[in-house]
Amino acid sequence: MAIITPILVIFLVVVIFNIIIFVHELGHFLAARWRGLEVERFQIWFGKPIWKKTYNGVQYGLGWIPFGGFVALPQMVTMEAIEGDNMIDKPLPPAKPLDKIIVAFAGPLFSFLLAFATAFIVWGVGKPDTRLTQTTIGYVEKDSAAEKAGLKPGDEIVSIGSNKIDSWAGNMDTGVVESIATSEGDKIQIVVNRPGVAEPVTLNSGYKIEDTSWYKRAAMRKIGISYKEQVIVGRVLENSPAAEAGLQEDDLILTFKGQPALSRMQLIKAAEAGEPTPITVKRGSEELSMTLVPRKPMAPNDDKTAFGVGFKFDESLVSDQIVHPGPWRQIVDSALVMKKTIQLVTSSESSIGVDQLAGPVGIGKGYFDMLTSSSNGWKLALGFTVLFNINLAILNMLPFPVLDGGHITLSLLEIIAGRPVKARVLEVIQTGFVFLIFGLFLYITSKDVGAFVPGGKKEPQEMKFEPSQ
Structure with missing residues (x-):
């Protein structure tokens, strides 16, 4: 049963992809029929068909390359390199520019309509608010960009750049993590409310981008802060310093070296530094004092020190x-x-590049994670489908050859010039752009796959401790 569930979810993700592609291509197909254009093929996915059937003069098929789809319309621009040789030998009258514009626009329109229909469903059933609602800093890493800028634990972040902040993560425009990651320029302006200070404090922080392996996506900008939380003990490893000090699961850590415990990072960093750490914990109705003395675990992690304690997430x-x-x-x-x-990917002031985009593998993993996340995962997936279809509609409207926006642009130029671009020249240009897009697709997909591959730094393994002597 443990294997069947992932298989069913993967099958559902494939079905979702196919529905989205089908609806987009259906727009082109119906518009072509309406405007009287000849339709040769209606195919989901590219490449030679692994399944095909001809009905009413149209070949319907499923290609072997799981990417995109097409409606073959010989009166528009032929794409033999991608769609296969033309099946119709008889001469066909050229399509009017207006007809080509309508047919090209119909695909993005149907994607938009699918997004709108899905949005109505989301409106009715609702979707989880996934924001991490904390906006107060609980930990500032030593020598980090945040510390150098003057940020302190207890600061409540009000805005980052032009973004008003209402959460730590979960929204591209109002989350701390996202606002830092998508910031532009060398400095990040951060406004905070500071305890004991009447007016908001404005600070300018630098940032750090961690190194990643060549086959992985570049890391996002970080400044070295963590959110304020209740520090709740989770798993305590056998024979570990935490176990020997007397820590138990569900203990609430109140103080750390005499200071309020505001973040698990206080303990994690103390363990890494090898510092004995006095703490106060609340267990039930009583408060207990103890000292965690770091000790090296057994190999393979014998180059680090640790207390041997895990932490539970603060659900509040x-x-x-x-x-x-x-x-x-x-x-x-x-x-x-x-x-x-689009603005971030094309901006020279941003650290976001093409490698941060997601291809079918990345999008599929996103769907998989949402559908397996919780009882409301399907609602998250519905909400994401709205975003996905709007993105598909907008991307296809960009005025580049091969894309629907390119067809519209060429048809408008044909109206202005009074004659179409030569078919052979246009096919060469479009074929070139197809291979360019496929190259971009393969590059992005390599980053999607790279996310599944461990590498770069040594992967953390289970710590084991010998009993102290």
Whole structure:
């Protein structure tokens, strides 16, 4: 049963992908039929068909390359290198520019309509509010960009750059993590409310980007801060310093070296530094004092020190609300996300590059994670489908050859010039762009796959401790 569930989820993800592609291509197909254009093939995925059937003069098929789909329309631009040789030998009258514009626009329109229909469902059933609602700093790493900028534990972050902050993570425009990662320029302006200070404090921070292996995506910008939380003990390893000190699961750590315990990072960093750490914990109704003395675990981690304690997530920091955003609000928010993504990828001031985009593998993994995350995972997947379809519609409207926006642009130029671009020249240009897009697709997919491959730094393994002598 443990294997069957992932297989069913993967099958569901494939079905979702196919529905999204089918609806987009259906728009082109129906518009071509309406405008009287000849339709040769309607195929989901590229490449030679692994399944095909001809009905009413149209070949329907499923290709072997699991990417995209097409409707073969010989009166528009032929794409023999990708779609295969033309099946119709008879001469066909050229399509009118207006007809080509309508057919090209119909695909993005149907993607938009699918997004809108899905948004109505999300409006009705709702979706989880996944934001990490804390906005107060609990830990500032020593010698980090944040410390150099003057940020302190207890600071409540009000804004980062132009973004008003309402959460630590979970929203591209209002989350601390996302706002730092997507910031532009050499300095990040951060406004905080500081205890004991009447006016907001404005600070300018640098950032750090950790090194990653060549086959992985570049890391995002970080400044070295963590959120304020209740530090709750989780698993305590046998024979570890934490076990020998008397720590137990569900203990609430109140103080750390005489200071309030605001983040698990205080203990983690103390362990890495090999520092004896006096703490106070609350267990039930009583408070206990103890000292954690770091000790090297057995190999393979004998080059580090640790207390041998895990931590539980502070559930109070996550909103458990089900929100019901209106359909148009979802559409607008999705379009704004796409706009910002394009802006960041094309900006020389941003650290976000093409390798941060997700291809089918990355998107599929996202769907898989959502559908297996919780009882409301399917609601998350519905909300993401709205974003996915809006992104698909906008991307296809970009004025590049091969894309629907390119067809529209060429048809408008044909109206202005009074004649079309030569078919052979246009096919060469379009084929070149197809291979360019496939190259980009393979590059992004390599980063998707790279996310599954351990590498670079040594992977952490289970710590084991010998009993102290």
